[in-house]
Amino acid sequence: MTVLVTGSTGTIGRRVAESLDAAGAEVRRAVRPGHRYLPEGAVAFDLTDPGTWPAAFAGVDTLFLVRPPDMGDVRRGLLPAVAAARDAGVRSVVFLSVQGVERLRVVPHATVERWLRGSGLGWTFVRPSFFTQNLVTVHTPDIRDRDSIVLPAGSGRTAFVDARDVAAVAAAALLDPVAHRGRAWTVTGPEALTYAEVADVLGDVLGRPITYRDPGVVGWLRHARRTLGLPARMALLTAGIYTTARLGLAAGVTDDVRSVTGRAPATVRETAVREQAAWRREPDPSRGGTP
Incomplete structure (x- = not known):
């Protein structure tokens, strides 16, 4: 095959x-x-x-x-x-x-x-659901350089999922397409967190305070374009994703990862520990080498 x-x-x-x-x-x-x-x-x-x-x-x-x-x-x-x-x-x-x-x-x-x-x-x-790794890609400059997560999700919860778990489910379906034919797997992590809670997790892992700030949709579009340098289409797409979270539509948690792979999905903390190098700052010589 x-x-x-x-x-x-x-x-x-x-x-x-x-x-x-x-x-x-x-x-x-x-x-x-x-x-x-x-x-x-x-x-x-x-x-x-x-x-x-x-x-x-x-x-x-x-x-x-x-x-x-x-x-x-x-x-x-x-x-x-x-x-x-x-x-x-x-x-x-x-x-x-x-x-x-x-x-x-x-x-x-x-x-x-x-x-x-x-x-x-x-x-x-x-x-x-929302990839935890998006915190490593789109949001790394804010987390690494400004100790913040900036996006318009309000206090809505998101069932973050590790990209490795998504890939494991997809690979299982590709290896045995007959067994998975006609199935729709909703792949989530084991918990739904607010972005304020995610900021607390990252702060614990990194050993420095990380804060969450919601600038609203218009403020996010401005921040995404001017500060993060995202293309206009991606800025609009992510605004829609975060609005979904704000409305409470991203909080659903399933057990599909375990059902397909036989193991529990990774938590946000587990992924953050593995990916933490992306958010570590290089030592600043002007401050005596303190990161």
Whole structure:
């Protein structure tokens, strides 16, 4: 069985490919043409470039499908490639969706799920909650340099999930697509925390106070663009995600990680301990070497 992994250099896809490798599966990593690093077993692939599809899909049984974060129109930018995969002989798709998609019918993930249900392909949906690793990527400058978490989630709770747990569930579905056919796994951590509670956890791990500040949606967009340098589309997307948390729609906790993998998902504290190097400051010579 050959598995094609899209998004193979990203937060989840990279870990999915590693899990499949460890299980002895035949993995084909899809990498965008022109990527600076083409790992062994990779193939140049672009969802929007039909010229890259035949080589990527040849001999593939199962597809791990990730929507690129900057792709809004999935009907034009993603679904034609999945239809071509089906026509080329791909039989099953494991799609990285999002928690609560069944209530958020306007998000692109909902469009992909609806299409897959009627496509004739076997399908499994992996619907993760907010990745704890987003604190390592998007929010590292605030945490590391300003001892703060800045975002518009109010006091709403979020069922943070470790990216490794998401990848483990996806890999299990890819390795045994028949057993997971027609399943929608909502992958969360074991607890739902407010961002103020997350700040307290990070403070404990780092040994210095971390605070949470909610600037509101408009203030977040300004902060995201001017301070963090996020593209406008990503700033708007994250504003929507945090508003979902503010409204209490991101707090649902499931036991799906344990059901699929047989082990408990990581807590925010466990992930923070493992990832803490990202938030450590280098010693400041002007202050006698004190970080």
